[in-house]
Amino acid sequence: MEREDRLSRLVDYIVDNGSVRVEEVMERFGVSPATARRDLDTLADQQLVTRTRGGAMANSSSGDLPLRYRSVRHGGAKRAIASKVAELVEPGTAIAFNGGTTTTTAAYEVGVRSASDPRFAQEETTVITNAVNIANDLIVRPQLRIVVVGGVARMRSYELIGPLSSLILPAINIDTLFLGVTAIDPARGIFTQDDGEATINAALMKAARRTVVVADSSKFDTTAFARIAGLEEADALLTDAGVTEDQAAAVRAAGVELIVA
Structure with missing residues (x-):
């Protein structure tokens, strides 16, 4: 081990x-x-x-x-989801990640792809994030322009939260937001543990044309403190092959596209 x-x-x-x-x-x-x-x-x-x-x-x-002590959990599922996220990113677009283990892994894979796919050198891709660790990981990728949302850093997720984010988010456009969550209840919504994180995650969704929730199947039918939004407010949910038929049906019933990595 x-x-x-x-x-x-x-x-x-x-x-x-x-x-x-x-x-x-x-x-x-x-x-x-x-x-x-x-x-x-x-x-x-x-x-x-x-x-x-x-x-x-x-x-x-x-x-x-802290994030580094949680990143090992459900590692195979997270890596499968991350690889699919990298496939979904179109060069030249503006994408966004909030903080979390799945989004951190996904952002890393996007960085790897940007270095190997020549189309990223031809069209600058913008990555918006409120996670300082993701910004730190991607800043070394010259093919990517990194925009960091302001705020106060939270130890657990390395996310910047608080009212400073309201200064930038209303003024930018996000083509696709890849949103990590702590819990998914198809009937009640998507959740995270911290109300400050929930507020900025909801603001990121509002700024995005398309929101793809990225979460391994262990996040289904669990609970967390702060509600981000209703599941139906997302456009797609990307998860791993561990999702059950009932869970998949509930996602589709909410009008959300289900993508299985």
């Missing part, structure tokens, strides 16, 4: 159980005492857990994982 994957699973274990001892880490993850202590020290340095004598305990931010 790679270290990032182990750290992600270790945080989950501590959140679920409230605390952990070094011996439990050793047994559960098959690591040495020194490695177990280093892993707990790393998570404590990130303020994700509180170090205790002989172990660690959850704290108020333990459930608010």
